[in-house]
Amino acid sequence: MLAEHSGETVKKVTTELLTLARSLGEPSVVWTGPGAEGAKDRLAEFGAAKVYVADSADYDDYLVAPKAELLGQLVADKAPAAVLVPATAEGREVAGRLAVKTSSGVLTDVVGVSGELVGEQSIFGGAITVQSRVTAGTPIIAVRPNAVSPSAAAGAAVLEPVSIAVTDAAKTARVTGRVAQERGERPELTEASIVVSGGRGLGAGENFALIEQLADSLGAAVGASRAATDAGWYPHQFQVGQTGKTVSPQLYMAIGISGAIQHRAGMQTSKTIMVVNKDPEAPIFELADFGVVGDLFKVVPQLIEEIGKRQAG
Numbered sequence: 001m002l003a004e005h006s007g008e009t010v011k012k013v014t015t016e017l018l019t020l021a022r023s024l025g026e027p028s029v030v031w032t033g034p035g036a037e038g039a040k041d042r043l044a045e046f047g048a049a050k051v052y053v054a055d056s057a058d059y060d061d062y063l064v065a066p067k068a069e070l071l072g073q074l075v076a077d078k079a080p081a082a083v084l085v086p087a088t089a090e091g092r093e094v095a096g097r098l099a100v101k102t103s104s105g106v107l108t109d110v111v112g113v114s115g116e117l118v119g120e121q122s123i124f125g126g127a128i129t130v131q132s133r134v135t136a137g138t139p140i141i142a143v144r145p146n147a148v149s150p151s152a153a154a155g156a157a158v159l160e161p162v163s164i165a166v167t168d169a170a171k172t173a174r175v176t177g178r179v180a181q182e183r184g185e186r187p188e189l190t191e192a193s194i195v196v197s198g199g200r201g202l203g204a205g206e207n208f209a210l211i212e213q214l215a216d217s218l219g220a221a222v223g224a225s226r227a228a229t230d231a232g233w234y235p236h237q238f239q240v241g242q243t244g245k246t247v248s249p250q251l252y253m254a255i256g257i258s259g260a261i262q263h264r265a266g267m268q269t270s271k272t273i274m275v276v277n278k279d280p281e282a283p284i285f286e287l288a289d290f291g292v293v294g295d296l297f298k299v300v301p302q303l304i305e306e307i308g309k310r311q312a313g
């Protein structure tokens with residue numbers, strides 16, 4: 001499986017993939033770029049047996065093609081039962097390229113895999129569950145972030161350096177610069193244990209300050225519906241849903257969001273869902289564990305005040 005990481009920090013999706021991979025066999029992690037030494041303990045904690053470390057600048061300096069080449073070589077050398085990658089923008093592209101290189105079938109947006117390598121996909125915004133199996137080559141399976149709850153189990157995480165000669169063809173798209181995403185003190189949306197999302201009910205971009213205030217009072221990440229991001233009220237990278245991010249926090253708060261199927265697709269596996277909406281008929285109430293029917297401009301300030309009091313007390 002391909003690790004997603006930031007320097008030596010192992011991303012949560014990597015621990016999810018390891019958890020899933022353990023149910024299928026003995027997981028080997030493929031680590032590109034620096035940081036494997038520092039990440040070893042974390043990978044061991046989630047049961048990695050082996051870590052193939054390709055510590056070369058090629059993987060950071062170019063787009064995804066070198067990673068696909070590396071995986072292609074490892075598939076040829078090690079003959080794994082399957083290759084798991086995160087179904088992130090990058091992971092999906094790696095999966096597609098790897099499938100072509102190895103003449104293998106690929107499953108994307110998988111939310112679970114059984115022992116016989118049957119992948120489960122949740123489609124049409126979660127309305128239908130499909131089971132599929134790859135019948136050609138080495139199954140390549142792109143697993144949706146937050147589809148699996150990570151659980152720890154000790155592994156050896158033996159580091160094994162690997163290197164390949166990346167072809168010139170894989171070096172045609174170079175990374176020329178990187179800009180750190182501004183997100184201040186808030187946790188990353190897909191990794192946060194609490195997410196507070198705002199929708200069209202906020203009425204204007206400046207009213208997202210209210211959502212941010214509520215989020216900050218809880219140490220939460222901020223999300224948004226597509227109606228809100230399309231209106232330019234909040235940046236697109238915070239969109240939750242079918243065409244945005246998938247989140248599965250302990251607590252999801254939907255404020256002024258109607259609960260369209262495409263929005264649900266990105267948040268319906270949240271453990272507890274709390275809703276504020278002035279329309280008692282809004283479909284989001286079907287998912288809600290707690291719901292307040294009311295004007296968000298009255299409810300949310302009271303909520304923030306009450307949270308503040310309890311934190312002080």
Ligand SMILES: Cc1cc2nc3c(=O)[nH]c(=O)nc-3n(C[C@H](O)[C@H](O)[C@H](O)COP(=O)(O)OP(=O)(O)OC[C@H]3O[C@@H](n4cnc5c(N)ncnc54)[C@H](O)[C@@H]3O)c2cc1C
Pocket residue numbers: 198199200201202224225226227228239240241242243244245255256257258259260261262263266276277278279282294295296297
């Ligand atoms: C192919 C496709 C992909 C899509 N992908 C996504 C996606 O990834 N994510 C996504 O979110 N959407 C997605 N959509 C759009 C989706 O269909 C909805 O249009 C969108 O989710 C609606 O956003 P909303 O709930 O904020 O707005 P609305 O549906 O307009 O709902 C606003 C809600 O706010 C409530 N409200 C209004 N004022 C107040 C107030 N003062 N206090 C309390 N409540 C109030 C209203 O009662 C209403 O329920 C997609 C659509 C398509 C066709």
